[in-house]
Amino acid sequence: MICFALYSATHAMQQAYRPLLDPLGITYPQYLVLSVLWAAEAPLTVSGIGGALYLDSSTITPLLKRLETAGLVVRNRNPHDERMVHVSLTDTGRELKVRAAHISVCIFEKTGLDVDALERLHTEVSELGERLRTASKPELQTASRDASIQKVTT
Amino acid sequence: MICFALYSATHAMQQAYRPLLDPLGITYPQYLVLSVLWAAEAPLTVSGIGGALYLDSSTITPLLKRLETAGLVVRNRNPHDERMVHVSLTDTGRELKVRAAHISVCIFEKTGLDVDALERLHTEVSELGERLRTASKPELQTASRDASIQKVTT
DNA sequence: TGCAATTAAATCGCGCGCCATATAATTGAG
DNA sequence: CTCAATTATATGGCGCGCGATTTAATTGCA
Numbered sequence: 001m002i003c004f005a006l007y008s009a010t011h012a013m014q015q016a017y018r019p020l021l022d023p024l025g026i027t028y029p030q031y032l033v034l035s036v037l038w039a040a041e042a043p044l045t046v047s048g049i050g051g052a053l054y055l056d057s058s059t060i061t062p063l064l065k066r067l068e069t070a071g072l073v074v075r076n077r078n079p080h081d082e083r084m085v086h087v088s089l090t091d092t093g094r095e096l097k098v099r100a101a102h103i104s105v106c107i108f109e110k111t112g113l114d115v116d117a118l119e120r121l122h123t124e125v126s127e128l129g130e131r132l133r134t135a136s137k138p139e140l141q142t143a144s145r146d147a148s149i150q151k152v153t154t
Numbered sequence: 155m156i157c158f159a160l161y162s163a164t165h166a167m168q169q170a171y172r173p174l175l176d177p178l179g180i181t182y183p184q185y186l187v188l189s190v191l192w193a194a195e196a197p198l199t200v201s202g203i204g205g206a207l208y209l210d211s212s213t214i215t216p217l218l219k220r221l222e223t224a225g226l227v228v229r230n231r232n233p234h235d236e237r238m239v240h241v242s243l244t245d246t247g248r249e250l251k252v253r254a255a256h257i258s259v260c261i262f263e264k265t266g267l268d269v270d271a272l273e274r275l276h277t278e279v280s281e282l283g284e285r286l287r288t289a290s291k292p293e294l295q296t297a298s299r300d301a302s303i304q305k306v307t308t
Numbered sequence: 309t310g311c312a313a314t315t316a317a318a319t320c321g322c323g324c325g326c327c328a329t330a331t332a333a334t335t336g337a338g
Numbered sequence: 339c340t341c342a343a344t345t346a347t348a349t350g351g352c353g354c355g356c357g358a359t360t361t362a363a364t365t366g367c368a
Contacts, residue, residue: 002275005276011208013160013161055356081316082363083315083364084315084317108155130166199347209326
């Protein structure tokens with residue numbers, strides 16, 4: 001089955017990121033969350049970030065607290081609806097985008113694939129993920145993810 | 155980049171396994187370890203299992219303890235070299251192989267792919283993992299994984 | 309309006325993964 | 339033969355992920 005291949009390739013990928021992210025003091029999941037924030041024009045909510053990454057608040061909340069401790073983001077309750085938390089980048093958090101700009105090229109090189117092959121593989125893996133997600137998720141036949149949720153392009 | 159696609163597809167895949175593995179009382183990583191043991195003719199060492207799954211003893215040891223508590227495996231020190239631990243299946247552990255036999259077909263169906271497409275994707279993802287692994291790992295230009303280590307075919 | 313449903317985050321528990329380190333057994337150079 | 343290196347496993351700490359539950363705010367229906 002393809003499952004172990006995915007599993008181990010994902011671990012290998014995270015290991016490939018490690019030497020690039022260590023100098024920035026962030027982990028790969030933190031890099032993903034920051035990528036979502038870097039791409040967003042306005043502050044995002046916890047569930048907005050989680051929706052983009054298919055993660056829920058029990059994963060995102062503690063991660064955001066670590067990013068906040070690191071001085072990269074701030075969190076404030078939405079004054080119009082106190083249930084929600086707006087997550088915004090600090091100046092330091094925005095600056096990190098520049099310091100991280102080289103990373104995707106470095107990873108691209110580590111894959112040893114050309115742009116076309118990578119693009120094809122990306123599409124196939126994304127579609128597989130999408131099918132597995134709808135195959136598992138709640139019985140409500142998901143009408144594809146809500147359009148308001150951003151795509152992650154890391 | 156393909157990275158997030160891999161990351162989220164892997165999570166989706168593990169979610170797809172969950173309803174199938176829950177009745178057996180095991181997790182996906184435990185299923186992987188058991189798959190390695192099911193495929194082996196003789197008892198394996200901790201590093202033998204870890205080598206097959208690209209995991210080290212700090213991950214495998216506690217997982218094996220849980221499998222041992224569940225009565226699925228037993229661990230004994232190799233009398234000829236007390237540093238090593240031989241991991242063997244119990245009868246219960248062997249019986250579980252039968253109860254798990256349907257799982258790969260169920261997952262195959264959830265992928266929505268035909269055998270050929272899945273085979274191709276499997277090969278490409280495996281090769282990507284392999285390249286990322288050698289790109290990251292120790293400076294010694296790895297001469298491909300030691301032939302004595304089994305392949306995982308889950 | 310009143311109050312039960314719903315919604316958004318947060319919290320808790322647990323099982324990974326992995327780094328760094330520790331412990332114990334074996335090997336090998338001198 | 340000795341003792342420093344090496345090897346195999348185990349342990350501790352930390353950051354995910356996720357199920358289950360909790361807390362707090364908002365909504366909507368009677």
